[in-house]
Amino acid sequence: MIKETIGMIFIYIGIGFDFFGVLGLVRLPDVYNRLQAATKCVTFGSAGIMFGVFILNGFNSFGFKALLGIAFIFLTSPVAAHVIARAAHRSGVPLAKQTVVDDYAKDNDLKDL
Amino acid sequence: MKIEMKSRIVVFVLAYLVWLALTHIGDIQEVIAGFIISIVVALIAGKFFITTKKQKGTVRRIIAAVIYIFKFLWEMIKANFHVAYIVIHPMLPIKPGIVKIRTRLSKDSAITILTNSITLTPGTLTVDLNPDKKEIYVHCIDVISADVEENTRNIGNRFESILTEVFE
Amino acid sequence: MKLLKWFLGFIFIAAFIYYNFFIYDGKLLFRLINISLFCSLFVLFRVIFGPTAADRIVAVDILGILIVGLLALLGLYYKQGFFMDVALIWALLSFVASLAFSKILEGRQLDD
Incomplete structure (x- = not known):
């Protein structure tokens, strides 16, 4: 009974943060800000859902697959975000109007790929 | 050479454990298939896992x-x-x-x-x-x-x- | 203008949540799955109307991670283990797809 309550709480938290991350994907002004909000919140949200599923199932094959999925998500999603941000900057996607500094464009010659 | 061998053995054990956890234990066919596939994985991609020598202070580093x-x-x-x-x-x-x-x-x-x-x-x-x-x-x-x-x-x-x- | 847009969006989301929790009749897990699908709707908005190609790649990447969570919920609902197999493979494939897309966006070839 307690196990089910804790698992459902994790699933609620996960879905809430999924929703906030996707809202950030729609509202924020340029690619880099969208990437920040979406990567953080959606990674944490999906990991929360999977952890809830793991608690509800225990240590059988289903639960272990959920744990492995958490590990995959935590390892791959920051790397994907970093690669997309670098590719966007090198291919010349402009930053938002509110941007204050841009050291990366100052230091690197963007023609030189 | 020695480090490479150790790395392959560690990769083999990890891959076999993950395989056993992901399938239903008790089916002899899947156990044998996992053994063969783990050996193949360790031979192909095993040497990238450990590349440095053992360091001191293992307990402190784990904490x-x-x-x-x-x-x-x-x-x-x-x-x-x-x-x-x-x-x-x-x-x-x-x-x-x-x-x-x-x-x-x-x-x-x-x-x-x-x-x-x-x-x-x-x-x-x-x-x-x-x-x-x-x-x-x-x-x-x-x-x-x-x-x-x-x-x-x-x-x-x-x-x-x-x-x-x-x-x- | 900004406040008006915020208010319209707030009404849209509040209407959905009211519908999902008070009018729609189904099991609790299916209501949660509905919220997850509603999130995918926002991501599809970014895929269709994204100003640049990078926006679309970000949206597809995020959609991959979102669907992994959705598949975990579906597996919980139907009590079937094979949904997690699909979720694991989906996570790995969407990661590789994001890498390939961004390499093409950067202007390099795939074997570089």
Whole structure:
């Protein structure tokens, strides 16, 4: 009974943060800000859902697959975000109007790929 | 040569354990298939797992790694509430920009974990790094200052000291 | 203008949540799955109307991670283990797809 309550709480938290991350994907002004909000919140949200599923199932094959999925998500999603941000900057996607500094464009010659 | 052999054996044991956990134990066919596939995986991709010699102070490093994991989870929860606050706010209080920070870490694996942690903590996202000069370019959602030293203190030092303890 | 847009969006989301929790009749897990599908709707908005190609790649990447969570919920609802197999493979494939897309966006070839 307690196990089910804790698992459902994790699933609620996960879905809430999924929703906030996707809202950030729609509202924020340029690619880099969208990437920040979406990567953080959606990674944490999906990991929360999977952890809830793991608690509800225990240590059988289903639960272990959920744990492995958490590990995959935590390892791959920051790397994907970093690669997309670098590719966007090198291919010349402009930053938002509110941007204050841009050291990366100052230091690197963007023609030189 | 010896390190390579050890690395292959560790990869074989890990792959076989993951295979056994993912299938139903009790079926002899799947156990044999997992054994063969683990050997193939260890032969093809086994030599990249361990590349350095054994270091001293294993217990101290494991304790530091556990502390690092809990600190990372706490920072990540803070990051999520930060993003949720920005997204709900009607006027979008952001001041983005790409700044530069320095790092003292030297190993590739340590730098990878540092950049992954920076991406998942409040208001920062790694864009690129140049390994020769040990500099990381970080996209901030709230730029505090354009100074390199101050940004290093604010962004990098949260994890750098404890990662130094884990890896070197 | 900004406040008006915020208010319209707030009404849209509030209407959905009211419908999902008070009018729609189904099991609790299926209501949660509905919220997850509603999130995918926002991501599809970014895929269709994204100003640049990078926006679309970000949206597809995020959609991959979102669907992993959705598949975990579906597996919980139907009590079937094989949904997690699909979720694991989906996570790995969407990661590789994001890497390939961003390499093409950067202007390099795949074997570089």
